[in-house]
Amino acid sequence: MKRIWDISPPVAAGSPVFPGDTPYSQEWSATLGPGCPVNVSRITMSPHVGAHADAPLHYDPDGAPIGEVDLTAYLGPCRVIHAIAQGPLIEWRHLEHAARDLPARVLVRTYERMPHDRWDPQLAAYAPETIEKLASLGVRLVGIDTASIDPAESKALSSHQVIRRLGLRVLENLVLDEVPEGDYELIALPLKLMTADASPVRAVLREP
Template identity: 75%
Template sequence: MKKLWDISPPVHAASPVFPGDTPYAQSWNAEISPGCPVNVSSLTLSPHIGAHADAPLHYDPQGAAVGLLDLSAFLGPCRVIHAIGVRPLIHWTHLAHAAHELPPRVLVRAYTRMPMDQWDDELPAFAPETVERLADAGVVLIGIDSASIDPASSKDLQSHQVIRRRGLRVLENLVLDEVPEGDYELIALPLKLMSADASPVRAVLRQL
């Protein structure tokens, strides 16, 4: 069996979300008892919780919902590049050491330990010029181990606007703490949510 790296954080009531966004909550509609053979729950959550894929609808009022996206970007050869400790913006110079002959998908590790239990107002993000360079290199999906490819304080979301204009897909909130720099197969399929602006994913990397 080829080795798998689970790069998805756990999702539960304590999972951090963007301030003002909807946290995870779960209630039970049915519970196993003498008159009921099953447990059935209801979930309330932001689609941006945990590891997730943004849809164009998230940053473009005319953009496609996540359930309409072609899945091919979310599955296939991928490179993990380390830019550990870089704040606030990841520039091309931070990636250049591993940017030769890039595969179509690039995930960037910026944290020493990804904060799975608290919101980070100073999260690492991509400089928009970096996203342009990745697109120029033929990359179709970018990912990061922070909650956004733009700074948390950004109002114009310049890197999101680059992926809108260049047609890239994006994964956020990945856990790359234990993943060595190198090439893998990415598997991170969004749910077929036909009107949603994002979808949680169970993101994994598989040894080539």
Template identity: 70%
Template sequence: MTIADKPPGQRIWDISPLVSPQSPIFPGDEPYALRWTARLSPACPVNLSALTMSPHVGAHADAPLHYAADGASAAEVDLDAYLGPCRVIHALGCGPLIQIEHLQHAVGAGLPARVLVRCNEKAKEVWDPDFSAYAPATVAWLAAQGVRLIGLDTPSVDPADSKSLDSHQQLRTLDLRVLENLVLDDVPEGDYELIALPLKLAGACASPVRAVLRKL
């Protein structure tokens, strides 16, 4: 059965970009690379590969360790925030920062514990430092609504040239979790189930995720 054949209630939206050597990354970060350590042959029954990459390539969950010296690593975070009811909100044309007013139209009677914001008309396939990020006040406002995880379809919750990482520091202060580099191009505004579990990577500052949405 293909996605097109599934009843609407069963559809899965894959909101993770392809990870490849061409994946856009922050300048200086480690790109994705794959090498073969064994290949199928009369003397070998399997193909085996080895990967090198930053855990921030593609769709990923920042661990608190990324922005706090004493923060939890990817292996230590609670998983509850990465699984459950979620609202996708469109903020197309929001400019450099996602402000509270860009989200208020989708609040309704309240927000679920997870909010993902679409800023891009189309996912970027090359590095572009002029991406939309969260205003720190918006992060605080979402936390005040009971939100425990925020996400977006750009590389970071802070602008590319930020040195103070004010929105990341709001995540630390308010104990929120975050997903970055999502692909929300084809996802209508509305409520879904989010599944985006980080890997149990010892000591890692982030983890890749295969993020998906299912319609509630």
């Protein structure tokens, strides 16, 4: 059996969300007991809680919702590159040591330990020029272990706009704490949510 790394943070009440976004909550609409054979819950949450795939609709008013996005980018050869504690923006110089013969998917680890139990306003993000460079080398999906590929306070969302212009896909809020730098198979399929701006994913890496 090939080894699998689960790179999805736990999702529960208290999971961090972007300030102002909808946190995770769960209520029971039915519970086991006399006359009821099952437990059934009702969940309310932003689709950006936990590991998730942004849809073009998230950053483009004319963009496709996640349910219409082709799944090819979310499944296949992937490289994890470490750029731990390298500052607020991940620049090309932080990645070029591992950039030879890149596969179509690149995930960047910025944390020593990903803070999956609290919001980090100082989260690291991609410099837009870095995404431009990755795209020029054939990368079609970029991922990161923070809540956004842009700085938390950004209004221009410059890296998201590069993604939009070049047609790339993005994964955010990954947990790469235990993943050595190197090549893997990525499996991170979004749900077929036909009007949503994003989707949760259960992201895993598998030995190639």
